[in-house]
Amino acid sequence: MPTARCLWCTDPPFEDVAVARWRAGNEDDKERITVPMCRKHLERLRKAGDKGREIKGLYYKAGWW
Numbered sequence: 355m356p357t358a359r360c361l362w363c364t365d366p367p368f369e370d371v372a373v374a375r376w377r378a379g380n381e382d383d384k385e386r387i388t389v390p391m392c393r394k395h396l397e398r399l400r401k402a403g404d405k406g407r408e409i410k411g412l413y414y415k416a417g418w419w
């Protein structure tokens with residue numbers, strides 16, 4: 355079993371989430387990844403919507419589209 359914990363905290367993940375990730379100012383170059391995420395962080399990410407949520411210079415958005 356891989357280590358089961360949220361991408362952004364030490365909570366156990368709620369589900370694996372398809373996430374688009376890109377660098378600030380480089381929105382056309384999205385990386386599409388699947389990451390485990392706890393319920394709290396998944397809700398925050400979904401609330402951020404299409405503009406994404408910034409963490410340490412990287413933007414994250416729920417969904418690959």
Ligand SMILES: [Zn+2]
Nearest residue numbers: 360363392395
């Ligand atoms: Zn979390």
